Amino acid sequence: MNFVTATRFFAVFAILSVTVSHEEVIDDILSNLAKGALFLEIEHQNINLDGVVGYLILQAEFKEAIRTWPHTDPVSWAQRTSAVALVRRLDQSLEKAVSALAENDPKYYREFQPLLTWTFWGVPHEWSSTDASLAYYSTRAMECYDEQLSDKCMTLLLGTWKNNGTPCIVTKSCRDTMTRFGCPHYSLSHQLLYFMIGSMKGCSNMLKGDMRASRANLTEQDYQRIFCSNMMKSNQDIIKNGFTGQSQDIFIENILLCGLAGFSDFYKPDWLKHILSFQDQEMGCFGKDERVTSQIIEEELLVALQPQLRVKRREKTLRDGCSSHMTGVAVGALGGYLNFYLTEQDITKRPLS
Incomplete structure (x- = not known):
C-alpha cells in the first residue's frame, strides 16, 4: 500500500468511524426523545406555554431531520422510521396540548399564538x-x-x-x-x-x-x-x-436557543451527556425534584380548601415533580443535537481528502 493509498484508506476509515459513532449517539437521542414524547402524551393537559413551545421546536427539528435524513444504509433507514413514528405521536399530543393552553389561559395563548405552530420555528442550514x-x-x-x-x-x-x-x-x-x-x-x-x-x-x-x-x-x-x-x-x-439551583435549566436553554440560532459549538458531546443524565428515565421528563412532590400535593389541598388563595403561575412544577419549562427546552435541545449529528453523519457532504 503506497502512501497516497494509505492516506485515503485512513481518511475513509476515520469518516466511517465517526459515522458509526454518530449513529450510536442518534440512537440514544431518539430513545430519550421517545420517553419525552410519552411524557407529553400523559401530561399534555398540564404543560405550560414555554414547555409546549419547546416541543414545537422539537417538532420543527424532527420534520427537517426526516426531510434530509441520509438513509443510505439499513441502520440509518431504521432510525428515520423511528423518527417518523415519533413525529406522528407528537402531532397528536401537541394538538391536544395547544388546545389545552387555549382553554386554560386564553389571554396568554392569544398573545403568543404565532409561536404555537412548528412552522414558525426555522431550523438552521448553515453553521457558525x-x-x-x-x-x-x-x-x-x-x-x-x-x-x-x-x-x-x-x-x-x-x-x-x-x-x-x-x-x-x-x-x-x-x-x-x-x-x-x-x-x-x-x-x-x-x-x-x-x-x-x-x-x-x-x-x-x-x-x-x-x-x-x-x-x-x-x-x-x-x-x-x-x-x-x-x-x-x-x-x-x-x-x-458545577450544577446548582437553576443552572441546569439555564444551561439547557442556552444550548437550545444558540443551537437554533446556528451556533454549532453548543453541540458538544459532553454537554449532550449532561442533558441525557438530567432526564428521569421512568417519567421521561426533566428537572424532576422528589422533594417538591409532597409540597405540590399540600398546595393543591390548600387551594381546594381555600380557593381564594389560588396563585396563577406561568411556570409549572407538575404533580410528579417534573419541570414543564425544563422538559420543553431539553427536548428542543435534543432535537437540535439530532439535526446537527445528521449533518455530520452525511458523508456525501464531506470531502474524502
Missing part, C-alpha cells in the same frame, strides 16, 4: 461559531429582565399586542432593554430570543432609531453572536462550578 473575545468583562449580579416588559416587547413583534395589531413594532424601551450588554442568565437568553423571533417573523430594521454612535455598525446578527458568545461563557462557567 461563537467568539470568546465578545464575552463581557463583567456581568450584572441581578437579572436586568422584567417578565412583563419582555412579554410586551414580544407581542409588539408578533402583532398580538391587540386584535389585528401591527407586527414588528420596536419601542425605545424594548430596544434599549433587548440590546443592553452585561445581562446574565435568563435576561441574556430572552434578549437572544427577542431577535430570533423578530427574524423568524420577518421583521427588518429592528435596530432602526438607535442613535448610539458606538452601536452604529451592529446588525441583528451581530447581537445574536454577542449574546451567544456570552451564553457560551455562561455554560462553561456552569460546567466549571
Whole structure:
C-alpha cells in the first residue's frame, strides 16, 4: 500500500468511524426523545406555554431531520422510521396540548399564538461559531429582565399586542432593554430570543432609531453572536462550578436557543451527556425534584380548601415533580443535537481528502 493509498484508506476509515459513532449517539437521542414524547402524551393537559413551545421546536427539528435524513444504509433507514413514528405521536399530543393552553389561559395563548405552530420555528442550514473575545468583562449580579416588559416587547413583534395589531413594532424601551450588554442568565437568553423571533417573523430594521454612535455598525446578527458568545461563557462557567439551583435549566436553554440560532459549538458531546443524565428515565421528563412532590400535593389541598388563595403561575412544577419549562427546552435541545449529528453523519457532504 503506497502512501497516497494509505492516506485515503485512513481518511475513509476515520469518516466511517465517526459515522458509526454518530449513529450510536442518534440512537440514544431518539430513545430519550421517545420517553419525552410519552411524557407529553400523559401530561399534555398540564404543560405550560414555554414547555409546549419547546416541543414545537422539537417538532420543527424532527420534520427537517426526516426531510434530509441520509438513509443510505439499513441502520440509518431504521432510525428515520423511528423518527417518523415519533413525529406522528407528537402531532397528536401537541394538538391536544395547544388546545389545552387555549382553554386554560386564553389571554396568554392569544398573545403568543404565532409561536404555537412548528412552522414558525426555522431550523438552521448553515453553521457558525461563537467568539470568546465578545464575552463581557463583567456581568450584572441581578437579572436586568422584567417578565412583563419582555412579554410586551414580544407581542409588539408578533402583532398580538391587540386584535389585528401591527407586527414588528420596536419601542425605545424594548430596544434599549433587548440590546443592553452585561445581562446574565435568563435576561441574556430572552434578549437572544427577542431577535430570533423578530427574524423568524420577518421583521427588518429592528435596530432602526438607535442613535448610539458606538452601536452604529451592529446588525441583528451581530447581537445574536454577542449574546451567544456570552451564553457560551455562561455554560462553561456552569460546567466549571458545577450544577446548582437553576443552572441546569439555564444551561439547557442556552444550548437550545444558540443551537437554533446556528451556533454549532453548543453541540458538544459532553454537554449532550449532561442533558441525557438530567432526564428521569421512568417519567421521561426533566428537572424532576422528589422533594417538591409532597409540597405540590399540600398546595393543591390548600387551594381546594381555600380557593381564594389560588396563585396563577406561568411556570409549572407538575404533580410528579417534573419541570414543564425544563422538559420543553431539553427536548428542543435534543432535537437540535439530532439535526446537527445528521449533518455530520452525511458523508456525501464531506470531502474524502
